[in-house]
């Protein structure tokens with residue numbers, strides 16, 4: 001199959017990345033990170049989540065961050081909304097897209113959002129209806145699409161089931177998420193193909209954590225089945241608070257480098273992206289978790 005010639009990356013660093021930080025990250029830093037990402041050419045940024053501040057205190061400043069960003073035409077700003085309460089708070093902050101998030105694993109669903117997969121769909125139903133009625137795009141995330149920290153390997157049929165349930169609710173796009181980064185290329189392809197039974201190729205994206213160093217290989221394997229949209233995280237920020245040991249998403253810098261090297265366009269300026277990654281890494285007091293960024297930064301300094 002011919003590989004896609006253009007790829008869209010959604011930077012989830014401000015949300016997926018920073019939700020797991022032990023140290024408090026000021027809203028002003030998050031706002032500046034969003035600014036730097038859009039200046040680097042990102043056209044979709046997952047800014048924050050409207051979840052319980054008792055569960056994820058790192059996102060308690062959601063409304064402040066959404067109010068502070070300088071919106072740029074052509075950029076889509078998305079937020080996570082697990083239930084109607086979250087949606088009602090989110091909608092006041094004018095997101096372009098909301099994300100409902102379910103899991104292909106029952107145990108993870110309970111740990112992450114305190115309900116079963118079936119109950120999560122009932123929680124999402126009014127959220128999806130309200131968002132679509134308001135003209136807000138609706139994306140769904142399917143966590144643990146390959147493996148679960150509590151249940152082990154997850155069969156593609158479980159992904160297919162959740163994709164079907166999301167489709168029935170009216171969710172417009174699904175992200176197939178390897179939450180704990182255990183996936184390998186063929187397994188990831190099978191999970192994506194399961195979602196593709198209910199969504200077309202323009203409505204499915206990949207979301208790969210790099211815990212086992214497989215994320216770039218999994219991205220390439222996804223391109224081979226025609227997937228052209230991916231969630232990535234600047235400086236490889238992140239991890240899920242309910243998936244112990246899970247590291248961040250694949251670094252946006254690493255994916256951009258690979259894609260540009262293959263002649264696939266992203267619209268992203270790698271130098272400016274690296275600066276954004278360096279900015280947030282400095283704020284967190286560490287080096288970016290991006291091999292490309294560390295290599296190119298060393299070259300810059302030499």
Ligand SMILES: CC(C)(COP(=O)([O-])OP(=O)([O-])OC[C@H]1O[C@@H](n2cnc3c(N)ncnc32)[C@H](O)[C@@H]1OP(=O)([O-])[O-])[C@@H](O)C(=O)NCCC(=O)NCCSC(=O)C[C@@](C)(O)CC(=O)[O-]
Pocket residue numbers: 016019049050051052053055056080082083085086087101112113114115141142143144177178179207239240241242
């Ligand atoms: C989903 C809930 C809220 C259910 O939590 P719950 O306890 O079942 O909810 P509840 O309806 O029984 O309400 C209990 C309390 O929470 C409050 N509450 C209820 N809803 C909200 C809300 N939206 N915003 C703010 N507060 C809320 C509610 O007001 C009440 O407050 P109290 O009366 O006790 O003071 C909770 O389990 C939660 O917040 N979980 C956090 C989930 C999360 O953020 N996980 C990380 C993101 S998912 C992820 O990272 C994976 C992904 C997407 O990246 C893909 C991948 O890699 O897998």
